[in-house]
Amino acid sequence: MTPHTVVAIDGPAASGKSSVARALARRLGYVYVNSGAMYRAVTWAVLQQQIDPRHTTAVLELLGIIKIKCGLHDGESTIEINGQNPTPFLCDESVNQNVSTIASIEPVRRTLVTLQRRYADDHDLVMEGRDIGSVVFPETPYKFYIDASAEVRARRRAAQGQNDEITARDRRDSSRKASPLVIAEDAHVIDSSNLTIDGVVGEIIGRLKLKGLQIPD
Ligand code: DC
DSSP states (O other), rough: OOSOOEEEEEEETTHHHHHHHHHHHHHHHOOEEEEHHHHHHHHHHHHHOOOOOOHHHHHHHHHHHOOEEEEOOOOOOEETTTOOOOOGGGGGGGHHHHHHHHHHOOOHHHHHHHHHHHHHHOOOEEESSSSSSIIIIITTTTEEEEOHHHHHHHHHHTTTTTTOOOHHHHHHHHOOOOOOOOOTTTOOOETTOOHHHHHHHHHHHHHHHHTOOOOOO
């Protein structure tokens, strides 16, 4: 059990959780960790090596030899693979299309969950993903599930200029065997369809206060 505070934010693609988690972390003075970026970075590395993401044995061989370095910059998580920064490529269409396949491979999840938990050794965190409240930090009392209607989510992705088949990705993320996207039993669910980022952050802050968390002015 970590002595640090963890606020877990889960939800489907384009539900607004990244913007909310980042803004919330700033407001609280916590570190912001984007766990999806880690799955995306491994996917990028697999594609770079021209490995078929469905070829689990080859993916695991690669996982055994790559060096994944997680760090922090300006209070936000960073990731390097073999000394390279994959950030500019993490939202490429090829990564969008294949990340759910890579994220369904159990040893990949085990490796990344270990790295995710390490952030809480030294920092209070806001971490966003799919299984943060259910698997990565099940003991945290601060769990949120951010949702939005399929139409609103598709519109948000399109406005970001991204080609991302979110419905297919959500179906794969929710139906996989290993740590599927679920609403943790004790999570507070927020529908962000008609809310601004500030509105969602405000609702989370209110809930955290109710639970007795000290919030800086
Ligand atoms: O949050 P995102 O859309 O960038 O995440 C990309 C993919 O990574 C998502 O489709 C599923 C996977 N993911 C996961 O399986 N578990 C997490 N904690 C975060 C992301």
